[in-house]
Amino acid sequence: MTFTFDELAAATGNFRPDCFLGEGGFGKVYKGHLDRINQVVAIKQLDPHGLQGTREFVIEVLTLSMVDHPNLVKSIGYCAEGDQRLLVYEYMPLGSLENHLHDLPPGKRPISWNTRMKIAAGAAKGLEYLHDKMKPPVIYRDLKCSNILLDEKYHAKLSDFGLAKVVPSGDKSHVSTRVMGTYGYCAPDYAMTGQLTFKSDIYSFGVVLLELITGRKVIDHRRPEKEENLVAWARPLFKDRKRFSEMVDPLLEGKYPVRGLYQALAIAAMCLQEQPNMRPATADVVTALDFLASQKYDPQSTTPNSKSPSVSPIIQKTDDN
Missing domain, CATH: 3.30.200.20 (Phosphorylase Kinase; domain 1)
Structure with missing residues (x-):
């Protein structure tokens, strides 16, 4: 109109x-x-x-x-x-995801683990539609917490398509373009070469997932120097399972499933691989997060949902490689 x-x-x-x-x-x-x-x-x-x-x-x-x-x-x-x-x-009544993760006003309750996984799965589905269902496909190029909007039921929707890039037909796997996007979310390969691919969006998604898990900002100058950059802080921790619990948002006050945390961190780590070809396909990210979002964690019970299988599809697939 x-x-x-x-x-x-x-x-x-x-x-x-x-x-x-x-x-x-x-x-x-x-x-x-x-x-x-x-x-x-x-x-x-x-x-x-x-x-x-x-x-x-x-x-x-x-x-x-x-x-x-x-x-x-x-x-x-x-x-x-x-x-x-x-x-x-x-109009999206709950505003952006950023408003619910960072700098919460006194008295505002943090979003639960279940809601965080639901938001991650929803954002991944929006990305999958752009990458795999649209004709011609679209690279989003500006995936970040402030561009994920929430309705009254915390249903996530991607917004702001001003930087989106339509992928030309043919067998070109990338689009060469001037580097645009937001510092901290930008894939290192895209930042260095200007070659934009679907895997550039996957990297940005990994950053958002890490924000959802940790509650930390992508760049936070109020933290010690080694912790200012979220991804740089997380990389060594990904390699040490014993330290996974250090990565969870303290506002969750321990109310999260240990197995779910491991799986969510594994998905984030794969999305954040330095080499773009090592990052998972968008559809696989959706499958894995749909699985995690379906595992309803009950903070009242002492153990996480015991019916959940030991690994999610994407983790299994990667372990087999």
Whole structure:
């Protein structure tokens, strides 16, 4: 749908401060109510001097017009009037995953282990749709906690497709492009060569999964120097099973399944392999996380769910290699 600027201004009370939801390199996002469709929406107003230019705006409009998946934010429409560029999305009441992991306000309860695995599985399914189901396929290129939005039931949806890259047809396995994305989430191979592949997204997903497990920020300058970079801190710990418990978010207060933790860390470690060809396929990540999300951990019981098989499909597959 196309909207006029006046219509979107009216929906947000002329972009009132109390309708403001957040801000990124592209501009500001507001909550609004559109009378024409009687729906609460999120309206992204691009900053004309921001990082996201007209090209990215067009990519986002086109990408969102093609996608239809429960784990991708639905696009409702846009406005391109004069120099105004706005995008209208479905409103996600719980905001981004980042709001539920980092810098929690006093009294806000951390999300449980079960919810974290459900969010990880949902985000992986959104990625799988972009990689394997869309024609032509799309490399997301900007997977991070602030781009994973949550509805009222903590159902995860990927958002913000301004940096998404359509993979040309033919047998090209990568797209050469200038390096864009967010520091800390960017795959080292992509950062060094500018060659973007589906495995670049898998690396970023590994970082997000590590954030979900540890509760730590990707880059945190408040921590000691050796712990500032999440992935650099985690790499030596991946190799020592005895230290796995040190990696869990302390806010979980020990309420997590030990076996589930091992498996989640194993998936994260595989996604974060330095060599892109060593990282798992998106469909395998979905299979493994679907399995983990189905293992409901009960914090009231002293032992984790005893019915769970000893290893998840992706771990088994890797151990056989």
